[in-house]
Amino acid sequence: MATRKPLIDKDDEVRELTANDLKNFKASKAVLPPALKAKLGVRGLSDTHRLNARRLAENAFAR
Secondary structure, three states, X not given: OOOXXXXXXXXXXXOOOOHHHHHHOOOHHHHOOHHHHHHHOOOOOOHHHHXXXXXXXXXXXXX
């Protein structure tokens, strides 16, 4: 597996995220503990929302 660049540098600054970074992100529903999901009101997204979010991410990095 390829090594990914850290998101935070030695000065604790977050680097610019790439389209590849976004592809590796997981939905909050999949990673948050149940108690925190309940407190935050996390709900699942429909397939339409997932597609739109993916398109927005792709378009943002297409420049």
